[in-house]
Amino acid sequence: MSLESTLRSEIQKAVSVLFNQSIDQLQIQPTNQEFEGSHTLVCFGLSKVTKKNPEETAKSIGEYLLANSTRVSKFNVVKGFLNLTLSDKVWFDVFKDIQANSSFGQLTLTGEEIMIEYSSPNTNKPLHLGHLRNNFLGYSVSEIYKACGYQVHRVQIINDRGIHICKSMAAWKLYGNGETPQSSGIKGDHLVGKYYVEFDKRFKSQVSEAVSKGVGEEEAQKQSPIMREAVEMLQKWEQGDEETLKLWKTMNGWVYDGFNATYKAMGVEFDKLYYESNTYLLGKEEVLKGLESGVFFKKEDGSVWVDLTSDGLDQKVLLRADGTSVYITQDIGTAILRFHDYPKISGQIYTVGNEQEYHFKVLFLILKKLGFKWAEHCFHLSYGMVDLPTGKMKSREGTVVDADDLMAEMIAKAKRQTLELGKTDEMSEEEATQLFEMVGLGALKFFLLKVDPKKRMLFDPNESIQLQGFTGPFIQYTHARIKAIVRKGESMNIRFDSGDFSAVQNLEPAEREVLKVLSLYENKVKEAAREYAPSIIANYAYELAKEYNQFYQNIPIFNATDPAQLAFRIALSKKVADILKKAMALLGIRVPERM
RNA sequence: GCACUCGUAGCUCAAUUGAAUAGAGCAUCUGACUACGGAUCAGAAGGUUCGGGGUUUGAAUCCCUGCGAGUGCACCA
Incomplete structure (x- = not known):
């Protein structure tokens, strides 16, 4: 039994003997440095039970403990605070217990398993300061849960598909001249990031050029050759075009080599990786199942929605009119897949920035509506952004801390x-x-x-x-x-x-x-x-x-x-x-x- | 516009979730090795806890309100 709980029961006994009352809510806190003692009983709340003012209550409990407890060697009362000084023997015993317990700090196994996700970057640019906070947090929480006796599975979802990586691919294809990490000596993730920046630069100049010729802004963006290349690549990718897939694999490979070096330097690890390219279709299936069972509904144009208005949220689209997935669709699939892969986990912790709080509220609600009981044990470990003195980090303005x-x-x-x-x-x-x-x-x-x-x-x-x-x-x-x-x-x-x-x-x-x-x-x-x-x-x-x-x-x-x-x-x-x-x-x- | 989060010493952060005179570090000033390691320690100074109301024996903490900052509210991810 811990020192505090021992004291607690002794005080409870004191209250029952002195005032003939039983009480289970006792407020014990560490004594402030400026007073003598180590533990302080706050007696304001007690006075209702004892029918005496806090100071008298404190005094009589203190006297009782001094007379009847072998642990309390001194006490003093300041206003309603009873400050207790414990005998040296108590402290030697505390030390003895700690010494004797070779695994002090490692709590007994709970038999529970838990999953924690962290990092989960896009594959179009290198990791930055924000990812550092994310990774360090996620890794640390996983270690803390291990110390608390949980078996922990550390995972991430890698956003390896979509328009963002196609942008880097398009820029590399058009302007890369076959540059590779080997030929340039640039770390893979940085090289791909370079072409992501290149895309943005070219895209902007193409748009402004078109605009100066009298084309409307929106139209200019659509017409931009490099954007059209990227969009076309995305379509080809989804159709399974061999050449596109090859380039995609190559460039993602560069990124993974780069990320792995960064993770190694950071000292973080993962037990299993999930790739969005493997999971995004699963989400679609789950949504279609939900549509069948009436959890979701279809609009005239064919898009599939969930109605969360009764929970104080809005309606949310889950499948586009053309049947393709949106961001949250793959998250639904990934979550279900993970509980399938690890049937014994009791819950999941998602280490993701606080800008996605709404997203996770919606996700967990959807999973609950789909009938997954574990949805209640999904937790969004939402952390704040790391800001610079100039404000938020922005890759376009070159203020990202790599x-x-x-x-x-x-x-x-x-x-x-x-x-x-x-x-x-x-x-x-x-x-x-x-x-x-x-x-x-x-x-x-x-x-x-x-x-x-x-x-x-x-x-x-x-x-x-x-x-x-x-x-x-x-x-x-x-x-x-x-x-x-x-x-x-x-x-x-x-x-x-x-x-x-x-x-x-x-x-x-x-x-x-x-x-x-x-x-x-x-x-x-x-x-x-x-x-x-x-x-x-x-x-x-x-x-x-x-x-x-x-x-x-x-x-x-x-x-x-x-x-x-x-x-x-x-x-x-x-x-x-x-x-x-x-x-x-x-x-x-x-x-x-x-x- | 609606929703959520935040505002504490010059700066960066705490405050046992409602308790005592709101604590640390950095920066500033003053001290401490013939002893075990000075990346340390002791001390000084620094506060209307954004403003204003309220609840409570007690408020940085809870409620209302004003101001300021951030984020979210896409058939983007």
């Missing part, structure tokens, strides 16, 4: 700073290279994950990401420094893994604070899963590192004269390093042994 570039820059920055601090003097080249990567990417990931996913956030390219303060490297540094202590302890043959510290007389306040934070870890992991918020883990890891650093600075560990105390301090340090490592792993961030 994922590959940004990662490379961060690693370069980490390298510069590390060399400047002379940290690599005793490292092999390989260890140093790994370190630069760990620190650079750690800073980037932490920067993107420490903010509540729901909120939009700002990234200023001119003010590159810090390596000091509330950052990934701060936590990595704390970890590395503890590891130095552990190494020293080991070299002195100090036994600190026994788990028995009963010989230690008492705790320093700084040690108690560290233990307090340490004891919160598993609850934070649960909370992060419940809220789909890696930011909770990031904030926790920072708090733990900060608390530890205060301890480190105030108490010279190896000055301890009592051998038991020395062993305890090393053990405590080691456990902090352990948890920091685990917490950072939940964020997809590695921590070094030295830095």
Whole structure:
């Protein structure tokens, strides 16, 4: 039983003895730094039950606990707040439990399976900063769910078909002169992206030229030769034209090679990939089934719709008059296919930007109307956009922050700073290279994950990401420094893994604070899963590192004269390093042994 | 026009989901290694939580309203 629930039941007993009342809603919160104690019972709500004012209620409960609980060693009352101080023995026991539990932080298996989708890019341009937030979030949430005892399946849907890729194909065909990643030395996804930009440029100039000759804007767009090429390619693609399919496969292949390199650099993985080119027809079938069963309806022109007005939404088209699919059609098919592929999953998490909130509301409602019970367990992990100081990233205005570039820059920055601090003097080249990567990417990931996913956030390219303060490297540094202590302890043959510290007389306040934070870890992991918020883990890891650093600075560990105390301090340090490592792993961030 | 989201220190973010004097980092200023690693620590300064009403013992948090910002409302994806 956790410390808090033990306290809770003791307080409940106190209330029943003192006031002859039973109560199950108790408000316990961590005590503010400025007051003495670790746990605080908020007594305002209680006074209705006790028929006494909050202050008197707090006082009598405090007195009861002091007399009857072996855990409470002191208390004080401020207004309606009962601040409890627990005995050192309680804290030693907490530590003992953590020590004894070799898988602390890994909750017991639930037997449940869950699917999480993230990344899901288009195949016509390279990944950018927004994808970084998406991937880091999705990956982190999947790790958090694993820690909570779920079996997790990580997937993405790759939007590999449609007019967007045909645009890149058309531009390459007309102006590419056979350029390939090999011939140009350009990474595949960037090369295809180059032709997507080329398309846009040519298209615009063709339109404006036609307009200057007196053609109407809309007509000029339709007439644009390059647009006509792209549209024709799309039609050919759908008809299965061999040459078009060949080009499509080739260019998508370039993109996948590029993406894979980027994913590898990011440190994210997937268990299964879904391709829209394989799933878009499934959606159509499902819609036709739904039409038959009367869930959907057909308009005179032949288009198929769903009516969501009774749910406060609008009508939504699902199949065009010509029978072809729209965006949401393939999402219906993909969702059903996934539950078919993984019959044991209880639900799905979709990591997709908040601009698609309406889309997912509609999607889940449709699935529910089609009679899929699991639709209720589909969740849109909706995250805010990453904005630049100038506003939203826009590829047309060249304000997109490229994922590959940004990662490379961060690693370069980490390298510069590390060399400047002379940290690599005793490292092999390989260890140093790994370190630069760990620190650079750690800073980037932490920067993107420490903010509540729901909120939009700002990234200023001119003010590159810090390596000091509330950052990934701060936590990595704390970890590395503890590891130095552990190494020293080991070299002195100090036994600190026994788990028995009963010989230690008492705790320093700084040690108690560290233990307090340490004891919160598993609850934070649960909370992060419940809220789909890696930011909770990031904030926790920072708090733990900060608390530890205060301890480190105030108490010279190896000055301890009592051998038991020395062993305890090393053990405590080691456990902090352990948890920091685990917490950072939940964020997809590695921590070094030295830095 | 309708719907949703957001507005907290100069800047970037927190605030246990309604509790105590609203907390961190960066930037600014002042201090700390003959001890275990200074990518650290201690301290100062910085706030009408966008404005105005209301509910409550208690509001950054809930309700109403005004202002400001963003997003969505395609037979695009």
